[in-house]
Amino acid sequence: MPLWNWRKRADFGLHWDGLDTSSAEIFLNSGIGNGANRRTIDRDSLGRIEAWLMDLPPAPYPFPVDAALAARGKSVFEAACAACHAFGGDKTGTPIPIDRLGTDRRRLESWTVAAARGFNALDRYAWRYRSFRKTGGYVAVALDGIWPRAPYLHNGSVPTLWDLLAPPERRPQRFHRGHIEFDPKQVVFVSDARAAAAGGRLFDTTLPGNGNHGHEYGTDLPEPSKWALIEYLKTQ
Numbered sequence: 001m002p003l004w005n006w007r008k009r010a011d012f013g014l015h016w017d018g019l020d021t022s023s024a025e026i027f028l029n030s031g032i033g034n035g036a037n038r039r040t041i042d043r044d045s046l047g048r049i050e051a052w053l054m055d056l057p058p059a060p061y062p063f064p065v066d067a068a069l070a071a072r073g074k075s076v077f078e079a080a081c082a083a084c085h086a087f088g089g090d091k092t093g094t095p096i097p098i099d100r101l102g103t104d105r106r107r108l109e110s111w112t113v114a115a116a117r118g119f120n121a122l123d124r125y126a127w128r129y130r131s132f133r134k135t136g137g138y139v140a141v142a143l144d145g146i147w148p149r150a151p152y153l154h155n156g157s158v159p160t161l162w163d164l165l166a167p168p169e170r171r172p173q174r175f176h177r178g179h180i181e182f183d184p185k186q187v188v189f190v191s192d193a194r195a196a197a198a199g200g201r202l203f204d205t206t207l208p209g210n211g212n213h214g215h216e217y218g219t220d221l222p223e224p225s226k227w228a229l230i231e232y233l234k235t236q
């Protein structure tokens with residue numbers, strides 16, 4: 001998840017399925033989830049991190065951008081993507097029902113009504129959780145600083161923006177994660193044989209939970225519009 005521009009995400013569903021809406025709760029619970037306990041948790045320092053992330057800007061794209069192509073991509077984005085992905089879009093920050101979205105359901109199903117109730121009922125901390133909930137889909141996230149966020153979707157199942165704009169059956173079934181070399185042509189951290197040789201971890205989309213289907217928005221755009229859209233996304 002992008003840890004920047006959190007002020008702009010103030011009313012977003014947080015975590016991929018939007019299981020909470022309070023950033024303070026997410027920070028506390030992430031501290032607990034990552035090994036702190038009710039005695040060792042350092043709430044002042046978590047508060048400082050949260051305050052710092054509020055207005056932290058994303059890293060700008062570090063390679064040249066074709067401004068004319070990006071300008072064309074902006075109109076494609078506004079027509080096909082902005083309602084779900086621009087700050088201020090009607091659906092941005094809200095969960096999109098899974099049946100419509102079509103991406104892998106396992107992550108969504110791993111969190112239940114009972115889990116949300118259980119977290120909101122916890123009374124052994126100096127604080128109470130109030131905002132855990134169960135939703136019916138994955139959140140339409142904002143795309144600011146999208147270029148280094150690959151692999152894409154909640155389960156990291158799609159290696160490049162180009163692949164996300166391809167019909168699911170043409171998306172790569174296997175690729176490698178965890179390699180730092182960036183390919184400006186593909187707009188992605190290298191995930192092919194070079195990544196494998198450097199010790200990258202194999203990601204297999206045929207395993208349960210790793211499915212790369214769904215999110216077919218933009219897959220029927222003509223190729224030049226796709227490249228224009230990708231050029232525009234570099235500027236976000």
Ligand code: HEC
Binds near residue numbers: 103153
């Ligand atoms: C109806 C709402 C909707 C529309 C329209 C839509 N998306 Fe999405 N998008 C989503 C949702 C929901 C997710 C998260 C899905 C998941 O992770 O399973 C997502 C995820 C993404 C991601 C991955 C984000 C990340 O951090 O991994 C990218 C990139 C993206 N969309 C690009 C686009 C582009 C480009 C368009 C326009 C062609 C578009 N989307 C149209 C709802 C939408």
